[in-house]
Amino acid sequence: MPEQDGTARPRPAATVMLLRPAPGGTAAGGRVAADRGGGPVEVLLMRRVRSMGFAPGAYVFPGGGVDERDADGGIPWTGPAPEEWARTLGTDVREARALVCAAVRETFEETGVLLASEPERAGERAITLDTTSEDWERDRLGLIDRSRSFTEVLSGRGLVLRSEWLRAWSRWITPRAQPRRYDTWFFAAELPPGQTSRDVGGEADLTAWTDPSLVAAEWEAGRMPMLPPTVVTCAELAACRTLDGVRKARRDIVPFEPDVREVNGQVRVVAPDGVDYPLPKPGAAP
Structure with a gap:
């Protein structure tokens, strides 16, 4: 449904910067330091297939729109409660629950990485999940075609969504000039121990x-097309340098709708830091 002024209403969405220590990190004493979060960091990027209606060919973080079932109050959950997430994200409780669930669900659908585990018990460590088996693949595909809900998948396996593994990072709203708009909350999450990302096809x-730290130069050279929020977020991650830096970064989650203006005769999107970027082509949106 459009807004009163005729512009498209932004659709709620969530995206996740999935992080891991860079292999062979040498900062602060070698790989051991990297494993503790003191070494260089890497982020997972996906290149969207060119047939996609949204951001075709662009490098993005895993994520997507909120499904109405993401707000299901029955999903098993640990970490900050939806009420606390609502305060952090600046939403009501139902939307906060849906955004956190969408972030975890979409990451699993698009990468095979699941931010969930068995419930932790006193004196025991949660068992590392292996989501590469055929039965897990059936669940993943069932989520994609919406024949299964995320609540069903987790509850059926006795697992809990680990909301404490997510960190709220930012919120971007597509400029009003765009025909397709999203209100997207960005989260950071570290790759769970024992899990690996998979090239599962589909949208990427x-x-x-x-x-x-290499993204800006690749983007400027035209080798990594991406939307302004992705470029800006990668620059913010690069400034943190390490996983520990990301963990300690102070973030205020306030909605930001980029300013669209003409700069030197070209239409540009102006980011929060004042840097301007090319306006995405029609059909694409931050």
């Missing part, structure tokens, strides 16, 4: 662990 034709 390539997934790659990437040094975020």
